[in-house]
Amino acid sequence: xxxxxxxxxxxxxNQEETVKLVSGYAKKGIGVxxxxxxxxxxxxxxxxxxxxxxxxxxxxVFAGEIFNEARKILDPYMAKDPESQVKSKGKVAIATVKxxxxxxxxxxxxxxxxxxxxxVIDLGTDVPNEKLIAVVQTxxxxxxxxxxxxxxxxxxxxxFMVMLKEKGLRDKVKVIVGGAPVSQAWADEIGADAYGxxxxxxxxxxxxxxxxxxxxx
Amino acid sequence: MIVRPKLQLLDEAQIRQIVMxxxxxxxxxxxxxxxNQECLNLFEEAGARVERKTGVVKLSAxxxxxxxxxxxxxxxxxxxxxxxxxxxxGGDDCQITGDGxxxxxxxxxxxxxxxxxxxxxxxxxxxxxxxxxxxxxTAPFLLTDVPREIADNYRFLLDYLYCSHPTYCSAWSxxxxxxxxxxxxxxxxxxxxxxxxxxHVHPNDPSSPLHWSPVVIQNFMDCLRTNLPAVVLPIPLxxxxxxxxxxxxxxxxxxxxxxxxxxxxxxxxxxxxxxxSGASAFDMRTGTAIQSAMESIMMMCLIAQVGNYLRIPTxxxxxxxxxxxxxxxxxxxxxxxxxxxxLCRVNMxxxxxxxxxxxxxxxxxxxxxxxxxxxxxxLVNGGIEFSEESRAVDLIKEMYTKNMSYLRxxxxxxxxxxxxxxxxxxxxxxxxxxxxxxxxxxxxxxxxDLGKKIxxxxxxxxxxEKKKQALIQVVKxxxxxxxxxxxxxxxx
Numbered sequence: 180x181x182x183x184x185x186x187x188x189x190x191x192x193n194q195e196e197t198v199k200l201v202s203g204y205a206k207k208g209i210g211v212x213x214x215x216x217x218x219x220x221x222x223x224x225x226x227x228x229x230x231x232x233x234x235x236x237x238x239x240v241f242a243g244e245i246f247n248e249a250r251k252i253l254d255p256y257m258a259k260d261p262e263s264q265v266k267s268k269g270k271v272a273i274a275t276v277k278x279x280x281x282x283x284x285x286x287x288x289x290x291x292x293x294x295x296x297x298x299v300i301d302l303g304t305d306v307p308n309e310k311l312i313a314v315v316q317t318x319x320x321x322x323x324x325x326x327x328x329x330x331x332x333x334x335x336x337x338x339f340m341v342m343l344k345e346k347g348l349r350d351k352v353k354v355i356v357g358g359a360p361v362s363q364a365w366a367d368e369i370g371a372d373a374y375g376x377x378x379x380x381x382x383x384x385x386x387x388x389x390x391x392x393x394x395x396x
Numbered sequence: 397m398i399v400r401p402k403l404q405l406l407d408e409a410q411i412r413q414i415v416m417x418x419x420x421x422x423x424x425x426x427x428x429x430x431x432n433q434e435c436l437n438l439f440e441e442a443g444a445r446v447e448r449k450t451g452v453v454k455l456s457a458x459x460x461x462x463x464x465x466x467x468x469x470x471x472x473x474x475x476x477x478x479x480x481x482x483x484x485x486g487g488d489d490c491q492i493t494g495d496g497x498x499x500x501x502x503x504x505x506x507x508x509x510x511x512x513x514x515x516x517x518x519x520x521x522x523x524x525x526x527x528x529x530x531x532x533x534t535a536p537f538l539l540t541d542v543p544r545e546i547a548d549n550y551r552f553l554l555d556y557l558y559c560s561h562p563t564y565c566s567a568w569s570x571x572x573x574x575x576x577x578x579x580x581x582x583x584x585x586x587x588x589x590x591x592x593x594x595x596h597v598h599p600n601d602p603s604s605p606l607h608w609s610p611v612v613i614q615n616f617m618d619c620l621r622t623n624l625p626a627v628v629l630p631i632p633l634x635x636x637x638x639x640x641x642x643x644x645x646x647x648x649x650x651x652x653x654x655x656x657x658x659x660x661x662x663x664x665x666x667x668x669x670x671x672x673s674g675a676s677a678f679d680m681r682t683g684t685a686i687q688s689a690m691e692s693i694m695m696m697c698l699i700a701q702v703g704n705y706l707r708i709p710t711x712x713x714x715x716x717x718x719x720x721x722x723x724x725x726x727x728x729x730x731x732x733x734x735x736x737x738x739l740c741r742v743n744m745x746x747x748x749x750x751x752x753x754x755x756x757x758x759x760x761x762x763x764x765x766x767x768x769x770x771x772x773x774x775l776v777n778g779g780i781e782f783s784e785e786s787r788a789v790d791l792i793k794e795m796y797t798k799n800m801s802y803l804r805x806x807x808x809x810x811x812x813x814x815x816x817x818x819x820x821x822x823x824x825x826x827x828x829x830x831x832x833x834x835x836x837x838x839x840x841x842x843x844x845d846l847g848k849k850i851x852x853x854x855x856x857x858x859x860x861e862k863k864k865q866a867l868i869q870v871v872k873x874x875x876x877x878x879x880x881x882x883x884x885x886x887x888x
Contacts, residue, residue: 232818232820232821235812235813235818236803237803237808237809237812238809240803240804240809241809244804282801283801283803286801286803290803376827376828376829377827377828377829379827379829379830380827380829
């Protein structure tokens with residue numbers, strides 16, 4: 180069952196209408212999963228508009244915020260409905276490496292992954308490798324993404340790969356790297372699993388890696 | 397407040413000097429209006445000194461001044477059905493125009509072949525024009541599958557059927573003009589005040605230096621009588637039919653335009669007129685009229701700025717390329733012309749979709765030019781918003797304090813579409829990944845694909861069947877005189 184008006188409001192980034200419809204449907208007793216599916220379908224349609232050049236990044240960002248607002252409205256209903264859940268394709272931790280404050284690329288990847296149904300742990304910028312290792316151990320993400328915009332900071336990506344092996348965690352997580360000075364050759368050299376040329380490519384590579392692992396992407 | 401960047405090639409005193417020099421030429425040696433007694437009568441009645449035998453008309457300053465007082469500074473333009481207003485021509489507003497002067501078309505499937513255009517070529521070109529949102533006027537071209545005598549009306553018919561944008565199109569005889577007038581009346585059926593809702597422009601080319609030929613005089617006067625905006629379009633070749641100096645060519649062209657201004661206002665006070673120029677540099681090695689030389693562009697911008705000074709809508713043959721292909725040369729030459737033309741406020745820039753000294757039509761070039769035009773329009777029509785909101789001081793403080801990305805700011809969401817023009821699909825600003833997935837295609841290849849996609853996927857514009865048949869009948873009636881019982885369009 181799809182709530183077409185809600186899907187449409189979501190895909191058009193109509194904040195007021197989306198919030199109103201979510202509240203209304205929840206009060207009427209429509210299942211939380213049905214509402215969430217309609218919201219997700221709206222995000223998918225917005226993503227399609229983005230792919231063909233009709234929607235743009237600020238609208239994707241705004242859509243993400245509307246979705247989060249809708250989620251907050253649904254929280255009390257989810258607590259009462261044990262079967263309801265936000266479906267996640269997988270968990271991705273993402274960070275800009277130590278010494279690097281650039282975050283636009285990382286933020287874009289985060290947006291695309293979130294809208295694509297991933298649970299994303301955004302660790303921010305200037306993140307030391309020790310913290311990244313700790314996140315792999317505690318959060319157990321399927322994938323960790325490391326962004327670097329500077330030739331001086333990309334070396335942190337290599338150091339992270341070394342630390343990952345030393346800690347015996349290499350087979351616990353897939354690693355994707357990206358950023359202006361980074362290339363496929365660099366990813367191969369340091370032993371990363373994938374290289375994301377841009378945000379869209381990054382999501383595709385993550386989809387592909389998890390599909391290989393048998394996830395339903 | 398929107399700040400619209402502007403470039404002044406000469407200062408006001410220098411432009412005034414050009415106008416004064418032109419006044420002097422018109423008063424001292426005059427302009428020849430050949431073999432049209434009616435126009436000579438009008439000049440004489442207005443106080444001009446007319447030599448009947450030669451057709452030379454000498455104009456004093458007071459006659460010119462009077463005409464300048466009544467010529468409109470802005471012309472409103474409507475779609476071809478005279479229903480919806482699209483834009484004003486004049487002042488700071490500029491429009492790009494197609495170009496139909498070519499005798500050949502570049503074959504769409506084989507770029508090495510240029511051949512005479514036929515019905516199907518015009519249909520495709522007009523349908524592509526319909527999708528070019530940055531090109532204001534169409535300009536149908538000479539078709540060779542009908543007799544030359546009716547080709548002016550036939551192209552006008554096809555362009556009407558497949559594109560709603562206003563048209564830049566001439567008739568080639570008195571009969572052709574009268575038929576065109578009849579067609580315009582059918583196109584605007586049922587619209588009150590048709591004459592005040594122009595949807596067409598008619599060019600009239602004086603023969604530089606300082607001559608008007610009989611057909612041009614007749615068409616020009618008929619334009620004014622029927623309230624069809626008339627372009628005065630001298631096409632001097634600097635060093636061959638006008639002084640080799642840019643300013644000298646501007647002086648002569650100003651005199652030619654002013655003579656048109658006077659005649660126009662004698663035929664109809666308040667009649668629509670566009671101050672034009674097709675001035676070009678003359679290649680002293682090959683004898684070619686270089687359309688895209690920087691000197692040609694500068695001259696046309698300069699002459700337009702004289703028209704702007706006199707508060708008359710202006711036109712220049714800008715955007716043409718001398719390249720033989722819609723290639724890199726073609727794009728940078730068109731871009732040079734559009735950018736300068738917009739900055740200098742040439743209100744109509746005629747030259748989209750044409751190659752090789754304005755002799756070869758190209759569908760791909762039209763689509764590429766549309767995107768170049770978008771960039772130029774962004775520069776001037778879009779301009780720079782200067783306001784408290786656009787300065788965004790509070791936003792900068794807020795984002796810094798909260799350590800937030802501007803991507804999350806409402807200011808970005810609300811303003812990015814007007815601040816940033818997102819072109820495409822020919823201009824590629826996408827990622828390498830998308831480029832490679834798209835087949836590693838150049839702008840020219842993408843333009844080719846886009847043309848095919850439009851024709852395959854976009855239906856032709858809806859048209860009133862009765863109106864269509866009435867228009868076909870008008871052209872057919874004329875065609876029968878030349879042995880044609882059935883127009884090619886009827887066989888499709």
